[in-house]
Amino acid sequence: MKFTQDKLGWEPWLEPPAExxxxxxxxxxxxxxxxxASPYFRLLALDxxxxxxxxxxxxxxxxxxxxxxPRAERELAATATSxxxxxxxxxxxxxRFAAHYSKRPxxxxxxxxxxxxxxxxxxxxxIIDASVxxxxxxxxxxxxxxxxxxxxxxxxxxxxxxxxAAAFFNWANRLxxxxxxxx
Amino acid sequence: xxADTSADVSAGTTTDPTTDPTxxxxxxxxxIRPGSRLDLLRDRRPEAREHAQRAYEALFAPDxxxxxxxxxxxxxxxxVAGLHQDPAVARHxxxxxxxxxxDLRTTIEREIEASRTVGPYGVYDEPSLAQESLIGPAYRAGxxxxxxxxxxxxxxxxxxxxxxxxxSSRDAxxxxxxxxxxxxxxxxxxxxxxxxxxxxxxxxxxxxxGADR
Numbered sequence: 251m252k253f254t255q256d257k258l259g260w261e262p263w264l265e266p267p268a269e270x271x272x273x274x275x276x277x278x279x280x281x282x283x284x285x286x287a288s289p290y291f292r293l294l295a296l297d298x299x300x301x302x303x304x305x306x307x308x309x310x311x312x313x314x315x316x317x318x319x320p321r322a323e324r325e326l327a328a329t330a331t332s333x334x335x336x337x338x339x340x341x342x343x344x345x346r347f348a349a350h351y352s353k354r355p356x357x358x359x360x361x362x363x364x365x366x367x368x369x370x371x372x373x374x375x376x377i378i379d380a381s382v383x384x385x386x387x388x389x390x391x392x393x394x395x396x397x398x399x400x401x402x403x404x405x406x407x408x409x410x411x412x413x414x415a416a417a418f419f420n421w422a423n424r425l426x427x428x429x430x431x432x433x
Numbered sequence: 434x435x436a437d438t439s440a441d442v443s444a445g446t447t448t449d450p451t452t453d454p455t456x457x458x459x460x461x462x463x464x465i466r467p468g469s470r471l472d473l474l475r476d477r478r479p480e481a482r483e484h485a486q487r488a489y490e491a492l493f494a495p496d497x498x499x500x501x502x503x504x505x506x507x508x509x510x511x512x513v514a515g516l517h518q519d520p521a522v523a524r525h526x527x528x529x530x531x532x533x534x535x536d537l538r539t540t541i542e543r544e545i546e547a548s549r550t551v552g553p554y555g556v557y558d559e560p561s562l563a564q565e566s567l568i569g570p571a572y573r574a575g576x577x578x579x580x581x582x583x584x585x586x587x588x589x590x591x592x593x594x595x596x597x598x599x600x601s602s603r604d605a606x607x608x609x610x611x612x613x614x615x616x617x618x619x620x621x622x623x624x625x626x627x628x629x630x631x632x633x634x635x636x637x638x639x640x641x642x643g644a645d646r
Contacts, residue, residue, distance in 0.1 A: 294620060296616065297617060297624055301624075303487040304624070307481045314481070336598065337598070384634050385634075386551070386553070387630075388551070391638060391641060396645045410638075413634070417635045420630040421627045423598055425627045427598040427601040428626075428627070431603075
């Protein structure tokens with residue numbers, strides 16, 4: 251399946267618990283009750299402590315509106331990371347968010363269609379490059395990446411948000427890729 | 434233990450850093466001291482800070498070892514951390530392994546040396562992405578008798594997730610099930626490997642930001 255902003259389904263390769271089998275401990279771990287409808291989150295609920303920690307970490311990195319990087323650019327870092335690791339499902343979800351919050355669907359589409367090296371303006375270039383460098387194993391983020399982020403106008407908190415968004419998607423990409431596939 | 438020891442992560446201590454609530458492992462590994470610029474920065478995302486630590490504790494001070502034992506957890510962690518080549522993080526998990534399974538330490542070190550590479554890579558099935566496919570090594574742990582087939586298969590999966598996550602497959606999970614892992618065990622080891630790829634990147638990123646003014 252190619253990279254897309256379309257809504258995709260996701261099918262687990264292992265059988266998650268059915269919705270009516272979930273206990274209170276599972277529901278607590280899901281954080282958002284609506285996630286009981288998702289086979290992905292029901293599967294992760296089999297280890298409820300880790301799922302709860304994963305989701306609360308995720309929510310603060312992406313939704314905490316106390317200053318820092320605009321939501322659009324947190325989603326851009328998530329999209330670039332997912333594009334580079336090759337998580338088609340993750341990229342589809344976060345590309346839609348990045349396009350919606352930035353109102354720059356064409357730039358997001360170029361990132362998906364042509365990849366992380368496709369042309370972007372200076373600020374997006376710096377965010378994408380830092381996310382991709384941090385996604386490499388071993389890590390390749392260096393002082394030159396921070397200098398480019400600062401030159402593009404990012405302060406400490408905004409740079410920290412780029413680091414956390416890209417780092418978190420290394421977690422999220424591998425979990426989704428390990429356990430199932432887009433459908 | 435206070436953060437004053439954070440500059441020397443190899444300092445001997447009788448405190449278990451997994452369960453001591455005063456020790457934040459990301460702070461320790463990134464060298465972040467109380468009241469420092471990076472400490473204040475981390476406080477701006479307090480839930481992320483706290484729950485990154487809670488995830489670490491859930492994985493390495495688990496409620497139950499029924500699905501994945503502590504020895505299996507620290508062996509996998511030492512392997513994954515070693516693949517990332519961040520000396521402070523690698524040493525932290527190598528020390529946990531030496532503590533819980535000293536007999537596995539050399540075996541894991543040799544598996545790390547034998548399988549270090551540069552990622553992410555992997556082949557895309559999608560025809561329109563074929564030109565982006567990067568063929569690279571599909572590692573299979575060599576010292577399977579010393580590791581035991583169950584742990585060896587988990588290392589195989591960890592290497593897949595670290596370096597070529599796009600090549601994950603139903604067959605890869607079947608190999609884990611065939612080696613004796615349950616569905617819940619597969620979820621936990623997937624979380625463990627994936628979480629570590631987050632933790633090591635936060636540590637590296639914050640350390641770099643702390644050094645940059």
